[in-house]
Amino acid sequence: MKKEFLWWRDGIIYQIYPRSFADSNNDGIGDLGGIISKLDYLQELGIDAIWLSPINPSPDVDFGYDVSDYNDIDPKFGAMKDFEKLIREAKKRGIHIILDLVLNHTSDQHPWFLESKSSIDSPKHDWYIWRDPKPNGDPPNNWQAVFGGPAWEFDPELGKYYYHMFYKEQPDVNWRNPQVRAAMLDVFRFWLKKGVDGFRLDVFNLYFKDEALRDNPPKVGIRAFDQQEHIYDVSQPEMYPLLKEIREIMDGYKETYVVGETFLADAEHTATYVGNDKLHAAFYFEFANNRWHPTRFLNSSLKWDAALSEDAWPNNFLGNHDMARPATRYCFGEDDRRARVAAAMLLMVKGTPYIYYGDEIGMRDIPIRKKSDVLDPIGKRFWPIFKGRDGCRSPMQWDDSPNAGFSLADPWLPVHRNYQQRNVAQQQSDPDSLLNFVKKLISIRRAEPALQHGDFIPLVEEPRFILAFKRVLEYDSVIVILNFSNRNHDFQLPEGAYQSLMDGSSATGTINLKPYQVQLFKLMS
Ligand code: NOJ
Numbered sequence: 001m002k003k004e005f006l007w008w009r010d011g012i013i014y015q016i017y018p019r020s021f022a023d024s025n026n027d028g029i030g031d032l033g034g035i036i037s038k039l040d041y042l043q044e045l046g047i048d049a050i051w052l053s054p055i056n057p058s059p060d061v062d063f064g065y066d067v068s069d070y071n072d073i074d075p076k077f078g079a080m081k082d083f084e085k086l087i088r089e090a091k092k093r094g095i096h097i098i099l100d101l102v103l104n105h106t107s108d109q110h111p112w113f114l115e116s117k118s119s120i121d122s123p124k125h126d127w128y129i130w131r132d133p134k135p136n137g138d139p140p141n142n143w144q145a146v147f148g149g150p151a152w153e154f155d156p157e158l159g160k161y162y163y164h165m166f167y168k169e170q171p172d173v174n175w176r177n178p179q180v181r182a183a184m185l186d187v188f189r190f191w192l193k194k195g196v197d198g199f200r201l202d203v204f205n206l207y208f209k210d211e212a213l214r215d216n217p218p219k220v221g222i223r224a225f226d227q228q229e230h231i232y233d234v235s236q237p238e239m240y241p242l243l244k245e246i247r248e249i250m251d252g253y254k255e256t257y258v259v260g261e262t263f264l265a266d267a268e269h270t271a272t273y274v275g276n277d278k279l280h281a282a283f284y285f286e287f288a289n290n291r292w293h294p295t296r297f298l299n300s301s302l303k304w305d306a307a308l309s310e311d312a313w314p315n316n317f318l319g320n321h322d323m324a325r326p327a328t329r330y331c332f333g334e335d336d337r338r339a340r341v342a343a344a345m346l347l348m349v350k351g352t353p354y355i356y357y358g359d360e361i362g363m364r365d366i367p368i369r370k371k372s373d374v375l376d377p378i379g380k381r382f383w384p385i386f387k388g389r390d391g392c393r394s395p396m397q398w399d400d401s402p403n404a405g406f407s408l409a410d411p412w413l414p415v416h417r418n419y420q421q422r423n424v425a426q427q428q429s430d431p432d433s434l435l436n437f438v439k440k441l442i443s444i445r446r447a448e449p450a451l452q453h454g455d456f457i458p459l460v461e462e463p464r465f466i467l468a469f470k471r472v473l474e475y476d477s478v479i480v481i482l483n484f485s486n487r488n489h490d491f492q493l494p495e496g497a498y499q500s501l502m503d504g505s506s507a508t509g510t511i512n513l514k515p516y517q518v519q520l521f522k523l524m525s
Contacts, residue, residue, distance in 0.1 A: 003453060003473070007096055008198065008257040008280060009313045010452035011048025012347070012442060013354045017321045018055055018077055019063065020395045021357055023407035030395070030406070032078035032086050039089050041424065045360060046442035049096035051200050051259075053321055055083070056102075059109050061169040061377065063393075064100075065202060066107035070187040087195045096197035098257065103184050104206045105170040112183075113171050117155055117162070127180050128171050129163035130155075131213065142215045143233050144225040146263075148381045151233070165206055165233065167377060175207040175242070188249050198257030198280075204243075205262050205273065208236035234264050243278040259283065259315065271307035281315045281352065288318050292330050292338065294467035294484045298458055301349045305456060313453075314351030318342055319359050325392050328365040334418060336362045336434045337516035341482050343434070344518040345467065347441045348480045350456035358396050360438045361427050365391030366416050375413065399425035444501050444520060450476045465489050466513065479521040483513040497524045 005011075022034025032055070042050065054064035057074040064074070073083050090097055106113055115124040131140035131152075139152035139161050145168075152161035153168040164171050173180050188199065210232035221227040250256040259281040262270045270284045284304050290296040305314050318326040330338040339362040346353045368387040374380050379388015390413055397419040398405030404419035416422070427433035445451045454471035465485040471478050479498065481491055490510050498507045498521035507521060 003449070005449075005452070007048045007255065008259075009352055010449075011096075011352070012046065012445075013049045013051055013098065013315075013352060014042060014045070014047040015051045015053070015317075015320060015354055015356045017053045017357060017393055019053075019412060020393050020406070022396060022398070023409070023411070026408040027076070028407050028409040028411050029076050031076065032073070032082040036082070036086050036089050039093055039095065042095060043093040045439060046446060047095065047355065049098055049197065049257075050090065051098040051198075051354070052100060054100045054102055054202075059107050059169070061107070061167055063376070065102050066105070066109075066167070066170045067102050068107040068109045068111075070101075070103075070184075071190050084194065091195070096257075097195075098198040098200055098259070099191055099196050100202060101187060101191075101199045102202040103173070103187065104203045105164060105166060105172045108169045108171055112173070116171075117158060120158060120160070124179075126177050127174055129174050129209070130158070130160045131163070132160055141213050142228065143213075144228065146225050147378050148223075148225075163209070165203070172206070172209070176211070176238075181242070185245065185249060188246060192249070192253050192256065197255070198259070201258060201260040201279075203263045204260040204279075205235045205239055205265060206233070207242065208238040209233050210236060230264055235269065239273070240278070243273060247277050247279070257281070267303050267307040271304075271309065271312065274312040275309050276311045281313065283315070283317070287316050288320075288323065288326075292484065294463040294465065294482070297345060297349075298463065298467055298469075301351070301456070302458070305350055315354060316346055316349060316351040317354035317356070318346050319356035319392065320354070321356070321393055322389055323392060324365050325356065325363060326359060327362040328391070331362070331364075334364075334422070337486075339434055340437050340518060341484060341516050343438050344441055344480070344482055347438075347445050348451055348471065348478075348520070349469070350454075350471070355438075356392070360435055361397065361422060361424055362434045363394070363397060363422065364416055364418065366394040366414055367391070397423040399423050440502075441518075448476075448478050448501075448522075449473050450478050454478070459494070466491055470494075477523065479519075481511075481513065481517075481519040481521070483515065483517045486515040488515065489513050493521065498522060499524050 019030045021030040022038050023030050024033030055073055055077045056067040057069040057072055058064045058066050073080050087097055112124055112127050115122050116128045139150050143151040145151040147166045151163055154161050162171050214232045216228035216232050219229050250258055257280045260273055260279045261283050267284055270282045273279050273282050287300040326342050327339045330342055368391055371383045374388050376388030376390050394413050395406035395411045395415050400420040400423055403411055404415045404423055427435035450471045450473035454473035457470040459468040466489055467482040469480055483489055490512050492510050501520040
């Protein structure tokens with residue numbers, strides 16, 4: 001791999017959940033105008049790209065992950081001209097745009113599905129996965145939907161079942177149909193022509209299902225979905241040639257990027273999708289799901305890196321729109337010290353960092369107290385065992401004005417009640433805030449190529465308190481030392497005299513780290 005700055009490898013990607021970022025027309029739902037108005041903030045933060053959760057028209061059963069038109073913008077977010085403006089304004093600021101493509105399934109309101117279910121003779125009937133019931137009326141096989149219940153929905157008019165891995169309002173398309181394949185590949189071309197720089201592919205390793213639709217074998221698990229080995233409904237080999245074709249399209253444009261969200265895949269399997277003629281990157285979830293222990297994070301990071309081939313580069317995240325925020329999982333109350341350590345780790349370990357909106361100010365999940373408050377349908381379905389994903393999707397906290405400066409109208413989800421103390425404006429004015437700490441780390445990372453694409457060398461194996469590693473690029477290196485504990489700890493620096501990139505102090509030999517202290521050292525020449 002070339003070592004000059006490459007935005008998607010060396011830069012930082014920021015995920016925006018558009019409904020919740022900033023609302024420019026005061027209808028309570030975030031929009032493209034809102035995002036445009038915050039581009040200066042993002043540029044100042046120092047990020048290189050934004051990944052937008054879906055902005056296509058959607059009936060919002062799954063809040064955008066059920067698309068009813070791939071080549072348009074949902075009016076609640078704005079119009080195509082707003083998106084074109086977003087691309088222009090982002091480019092001016094050196095910010096790349098990554099769109100979320102949800103191509104495993106459509107909305108049941110997509111004209112393709114409406115046509116498909118209109119008749120078995122419809123030219124688009126085969127665009128989805130339809131099968132006859134078993135002679136006793138049962139679904140065609142034992143497959144389950146991950147959002148609960150059987151993955152087959154019966155359509156009484158056609159007398160057939162259709163397949164859906166998620167909600168029944170999200171029918172899976174039939175990627176084996178050449179017309180579907182061609183139509184989907186055109187979606188890539190459409191947005192590339194508009195000037196987007198990359199895509200995040202939602203659950204791409206679900207596109208193909210076993211052609212014979214064989215039953216999955218049983219295994220022990222709690223939910224019906226977990227009581228099966230997903231060998232026939234997930235990760236079929238037909239994905240590899242398709243990725244090659246997608247990559248060829250991407251490579252027709254300069255410095256584009258595709259990152260795939262893998263579903264139910266371990267590090268080794270996830271890595272098989274990444275490389276020169278495949279995806280540029282894929283998400284691997286173990287790092288983000290760790291509990292607070294330095295050895296856990298170290299091992300996940302090493303595992304992910306080791307699994308990837310020479311022509312691949314790791315990426316890391318601690319939060320996204322499907323999981324509780326890192327500050328909710330790791331911090332106690334409003335104490336941000338662990339959030340600082342987590343941010344430093346995310347920005348300094350080997351791999352492209354993804355920051356979920358609001359994590360730079362340590363946003364906490366909103367508490368979900370009553371079933372009747374839940375908007376995310378899986379939260380309703382699995383209440384109270386799982387309360388859904390509303391918690392991590394609350395409006396961005398910009399300032400201490402009503403609704404945290406997100407909107408003048410009542411927001412679609414409540415703002416966290418800590419917003420008067422925890423917001424961007426407040427943290428901008430406090431030199432010791434998490435936001436200013438994150439900005440400082442980002443600027444250090446930006447100035448040190450070793451932190452971007454250097455090798456990763458752990459300095460302590462199986463650490464209990466201190467995660468310490470070196471990032472090395474040719475003759476250059478940076479030592480990163482993160483105290484995961486709430487106590488002071490000594491750390492023995494490797495031989496040499498060092499200068500701190502955090503506070504300019506000099507150090508040699510044994511240093512003492514305060515609780516949750518972050519240190520970055522360079523060897524003095
Ligand atoms: C993964 C997305 O991240 C999630 O939000 C969505 O519900 C499912 N895919 C279905 O599209």
